[in-house]
Amino acid sequence: xxxxxxxxxxxxxxxxxxxxxxxxxxxxxxxxxxxxxxxxxxxxxxxxxxxxxxxxxxxxxxxxxxxxxxxxxxxxxxxxxxxxxxxxxxxxxxxxxxxxxxxxxxxxxxxxxxxxxxxxxxxxxxxxxxxxxxxxxxxxxxxxxxxxxxxxxxxxxxxxxxxxxxxxxxxxxxxxxxxxxxxxxxxxxxxxxxxxxxxxxxxxxxxxxxxxxxxxxxxxxxxxxxxxxxxxxxxxxxxxxxxxxxxxxxxxxxxxxxxxxxxxxxxxxxxxxxxxxxxxxxxxxxxxxxxxxxxxxxxxxxxxxxxxxxxxxxxxxxxxxxxxxxxxxxxxxxxxxxxxxxxxxxxxxxxxxxxxxxxxxxxxxxxxxxxxxxxxxxxxxxxxxxxxxxxxxxxxxxxxxxxxxxxxxxxxxxxxxxxxxxxxxxxxxxxxxxxxxxxxxxxxxxxxxxxxxxxxxxxxxxxxxxxxxx
Amino acid sequence: xxxxxxxxxxxxxxxxxxxxxxxxxxxxxxxxxxxxxxxxxxxxxxxxxxxxxxxxxxxxxxxxxxxxxxxxxxxxxxxxxxxxxxxxxxxxxxxxxxxxxxxxxxxxxxxxxxxxxxxxxxxxxxxxxxxxxxxxxxxxxxxxxxxxxxxxxxxxxxxxxxxxxxxxxxxxxxxxxxxxxxxxxxxxxxxxxxxxxxxxx
Numbered sequence: 001x002x003x004x005x006x007x008x009x010x011x012x013x014x015x016x017x018x019x020x021x022x023x024x025x026x027x028x029x030x031x032x033x034x035x036x037x038x039x040x041x042x043x044x045x046x047x048x049x050x051x052x053x054x055x056x057x058x059x060x061x062x063x064x065x066x067x068x069x070x071x072x073x074x075x076x077x078x079x080x081x082x083x084x085x086x087x088x089x090x091x092x093x094x095x096x097x098x099x100x101x102x103x104x105x106x107x108x109x110x111x112x113x114x115x116x117x118x119x120x121x122x123x124x125x126x127x128x129x130x131x132x133x134x135x136x137x138x139x140x141x142x143x144x145x146x147x148x149x150x151x152x153x154x155x156x157x158x159x160x161x162x163x164x165x166x167x168x169x170x171x172x173x174x175x176x177x178x179x180x181x182x183x184x185x186x187x188x189x190x191x192x193x194x195x196x197x198x199x200x201x202x203x204x205x206x207x208x209x210x211x212x213x214x215x216x217x218x219x220x221x222x223x224x225x226x227x228x229x230x231x232x233x234x235x236x237x238x239x240x241x242x243x244x245x246x247x248x249x250x251x252x253x254x255x256x257x258x259x260x261x262x263x264x265x266x267x268x269x270x271x272x273x274x275x276x277x278x279x280x281x282x283x284x285x286x287x288x289x290x291x292x293x294x295x296x297x298x299x300x301x302x303x304x305x306x307x308x309x310x311x312x313x314x315x316x317x318x319x320x321x322x323x324x325x326x327x328x329x330x331x332x333x334x335x336x337x338x339x340x341x342x343x344x345x346x347x348x349x350x351x352x353x354x355x356x357x358x359x360x361x362x363x364x365x366x367x368x369x370x371x372x373x374x375x376x377x378x379x380x381x382x383x384x385x386x387x388x389x390x391x392x393x394x395x396x397x398x399x400x401x402x403x404x405x406x407x408x409x410x411x412x413x414x415x416x417x418x419x420x421x422x423x424x425x426x427x428x429x430x431x432x433x434x435x436x437x438x439x440x441x442x443x444x445x446x447x448x449x450x451x452x453x454x455x456x457x458x459x460x461x462x463x464x465x466x467x468x469x470x
Numbered sequence: 471x472x473x474x475x476x477x478x479x480x481x482x483x484x485x486x487x488x489x490x491x492x493x494x495x496x497x498x499x500x501x502x503x504x505x506x507x508x509x510x511x512x513x514x515x516x517x518x519x520x521x522x523x524x525x526x527x528x529x530x531x532x533x534x535x536x537x538x539x540x541x542x543x544x545x546x547x548x549x550x551x552x553x554x555x556x557x558x559x560x561x562x563x564x565x566x567x568x569x570x571x572x573x574x575x576x577x578x579x580x581x582x583x584x585x586x587x588x589x590x591x592x593x594x595x596x597x598x599x600x601x602x603x604x605x606x607x608x609x610x611x612x613x614x615x616x617x618x619x620x621x622x623x624x625x626x627x628x629x630x631x632x633x634x635x636x637x638x639x640x641x642x643x644x645x646x647x648x649x650x651x652x653x654x655x656x657x658x659x660x661x662x663x664x665x666x667x668x669x670x671x
Contacts, residue, residue, distance in 0.1 A: 068639040130643040137650035150658045
């Protein structure tokens with residue numbers, strides 16, 4: 001038995017088996033949730049020596065699996081990320097059968113999670129670009145279930161993601177050729193540019209973000225929030241891998257300053273574009289752009305010790321993405337509201353106060369409101385940027401200001417008197433309990449970041465060069 | 471460059487160009503199959519037979535998936551003969567030819583500086599297929615054309631990467647990618663026919 005077999009082979013096998021019973025949603029959801037939870041727990045408690053002793057029996061696990069002449073490798077250092085990915089898969093699957101998502105959601109989400117793990121495990125790691133494209137293909141039936149015409153956003157998603165593959169693959173090939181060259185080599189600039197364009201396409205960096213906006217309007221919010229959370233988490237860690245492996249990329253002149261500026265520009269643009277939206281389903285795209293900005297800013301501030309805050313931000317970000325997907329899905333499927341436009345949300349607070357409050361809570365939370373889960377890592381990033389350059393602070397203020405302006409507009413819309421009297425909407429008690437529990441969790445993380453967020457910093461342990469570890 | 475390399479590369483580009491220009495599903499599928507045949511012959515000139523065989527088998531399987539989907543959903547119409555030639559087709563043809571000319575002009579420099587191990591005709595063909603694929607994607611929105619365009623794009627990329635580095639795992643991944651792309655395309659085509667069917671009285 002080997003670790004890749006446990007965290008890649010088994011979930012793919014179960015995912016494929018579940019494909020045979022797509023209409024048994026309850027069974028599919030239970031199996032996918034339970035398996036994800038088990039794999040997540042196992043990843044977090046797996047011993048460093050890769051040896052398990054169960055019932056007096058000693059089980060030794062190999063960390064590598066040979067595959068077509070290459071290998072898939074998962075060591076203890078990778079298991080925090082693996083555990084996080086399966087935890088996310090559990091969070092989304094556990095509530096999936098409450099919503100009208102694709103009947104393949106449970107099975108394909110298992111396959112997708114396993115493939116994201118494979119992206120991190122494949123050696124040589126550059127080939128993972130093709131795996132990312134495979135994930136895109138697998139996600140198409142989820143984003144556009146049968147019975148609906150494929151929207152332009154889906155096709156744009158396919159195209160944009162396909163374009164990223166050659167940039168990453170060929171840049172990697174160029175990089176391997178110049179790994180020992182001096183940093184003044186012009187090929188370095190070329191290869192670095194290709195990497196940046198490839199990742200910009202993958203992470204929907206402005207102005208290549210339009211497919212997320214369009215998918216927000218076309219696809220189910222539960223599916224989109226799941227796919228984008230997995231994508232952002234893993235692709236960012238994959239990007240760290242590039243910086244860890246290629247010393248000359250880390251030491252390129254002005255690379256840190258460029259990353260800082262790019263990050264802050266994305267935060268500012270995400271906030272500004274968000275401020276003027278009038279459809280809740282489109283907002284996720286701008287939150288996503290701003291969050292990518294924060295991650296890139298943290299990478300640019302790595303000399304100032306910002307990488308642990310990047311790792312710490314994965315959990316609160318995923319929590320708020322989850323909450324955003326959940327509230328929009330409840331609005332769409334359980335309250336049967338087809339539109340999330342401001343014009344249709346006037347006076348919604350009187351009809352459904354808990355959901356309205358949850359939207360405001362999520363937006364404030366993801367903006368970094370004090371006491372909530374995201375405040376500790378964001379506060380650290382704000383302080384580090386402020387200590388470095390006033391321009392960076394200004395960009396961050398614009399970004400946060402834009403998000404807050406949107407919250408104000410949303411609040412005004414939700415509490416505005418509607419022209420017509422509308423009956424209150426009722427949601428099941430379980431929805432209220434879930435919202436309360438997640439809200440409490442967000443507060444608990446905010447109050448006790450050392451308990452909830454510090455362990456996640458272990459995601460960085462494979463990156464010994466980047467972190468300057470022995 | 472041997473004359474056969476030039477012939478097969480030129481044929482592959484010509485087929486991609488036809489797919490860029492034509493708007494006819496039956497001819498699109500046939501021309502895609504022919505494009506894979508031309509690529510197979512081109513790959514034989516610089517790589518071992520097994521490598522070339524994988525490409526053509528996977529390519530033809532992908533084409534077959536698309537063909538069967540179109541045929542089973544009744545979307546395949548009889549080939550129009552003689553083909554009509556519209557102004558927009560002329561425009562697309564001009565753009566395609568221009569792109570190939572630019573690549574032809576840039577290829578020697580690019581080959582010298584970036585891809586020194588790639589035979590010149592392979593470089594021109596692979597870059598040409600990639601760019602024609604992108605052009606097609608930019609001009610069409612129907613799932614079948616997007617699928618065929620992306621298959622063309624990835625056949626160019628796998629040709630280029632195959633000339634740089636031969637790796638079984640990467641070949642396997644490209645094969646899986648092509649097949650999954652064809653299946654995704656089939657899924658999207660079926661969805662279109664489902665939705666169109668629902669709209670009928």
